[in-house]
Amino acid sequence: MPTRSASARSRxxxxxxxxxRRDIRVRVFDFGDSVPRSPREILVRFLVHAAGLWLAAxxxxxxxxxxxxxxxxxxxxxxxxxxxxxxxxxLASACLIVLTLGLFIFVIHAGLLAVTAWICGQLxxxxxxxxxxxALFGSLIVSLVSLLAHVLQRSRRRDSAA
Numbered sequence: 297m298p299t300r301s302a303s304a305r306s307r308x309x310x311x312x313x314x315x316x317r318r319d320i321r322v323r324v325f326d327f328g329d330s331v332p333r334s335p336r337e338i339l340v341r342f343l344v345h346a347a348g349l350w351l352a353a354x355x356x357x358x359x360x361x362x363x364x365x366x367x368x369x370x371x372x373x374x375x376x377x378x379x380x381x382x383x384x385x386x387l388a389s390a391c392l393i394v395l396t397l398g399l400f401i402f403v404i405h406a407g408l409l410a411v412t413a414w415i416c417g418q419l420x421x422x423x424x425x426x427x428x429x430x431a432l433f434g435s436l437i438v439s440l441v442s443l444l445a446h447v448l449q450r451s452r453r454r455d456s457a458a
Contacts (some may be wrong), residue, residue, distance in 0.1 A: 298349055298369065311387065312365060313424065334368050340370070340445075340449070341375065342371055342375060343440065344441060344445040345371045345374055345375055345378075345442070345444055346368065346371040346388040347372060347445075348437060348438035348439075348440075348441035348442060349371055349423075349434075349435060350358055350367060350387060350437060351438075351441060352433070352435075352437040352438055353367075353432035353434075354431050355433075355437060356433045356434050356437065357430070358361045358425060358426035358427055358429070358430025358431075358434075359424070359426075359430055359434050360422070360423070360424050360425075361422065361423050361424075362421075362422020362423065363422055365421075366416065366421040366423045367418065367423065368416060368420040369400050369419070369421050369423070370412055370413075370421065370423040372414050373415050373416065374408065374409065376413060376414045377412060381408060381411075382404065382405075382408060385404045385408070386401075386404065386409070389404065402435055402439070403432070403438060404433070405435035405438070405439060406431040406432040406435040407431070408434050408435070409425060409431045409434050409438070410425055410428070413425040413431070
């Protein structure tokens with residue numbers, strides 16, 4: 297069964313060795329599974345990020361969440377930053393990501409988490425992070441929770457397809 301992908305397709309006309317013209321379709325870009333396609337997928341991703349932030353607040357001493365409303369707002373802000381700022385940050389720091397064999401991605405995630413805490417502070421929400429190391433360890437926990445949810449979701453899809 298082919299996987300769904302959010303890709304733009306472009307038609308091109310090419311000639312083979314015999315000079316026969318033929319139209320082909322070329323995939324211009326492909327986001328794979330990184331773009332949620334339905335409201336259900338958006339809700340699942342929201343809940344996974346909320347669980348990751350809640351777990352990070354429980355484990356990392358420098359992360360505080362005051363109430364459920366602040367957690368929900370912080371999750372929404374974090375999701376928006378992940379959707380719009382993270383791709384630009386990856387693009388801007390591509391060389392550092394390659395040089396550190398991908399470890400710089402955790403620094404980017406820590407920065408996004410710190411920006412989330414800053415925005416929450418500006419909005420008067422009870423979500424705060426004290427320092428870079430708390431943001432880094434918090435981003436590691438959120439990433440691990442997201443990875444675990446992704447693995448469970450893929451195995452569930454594979455089991456239902458069989």
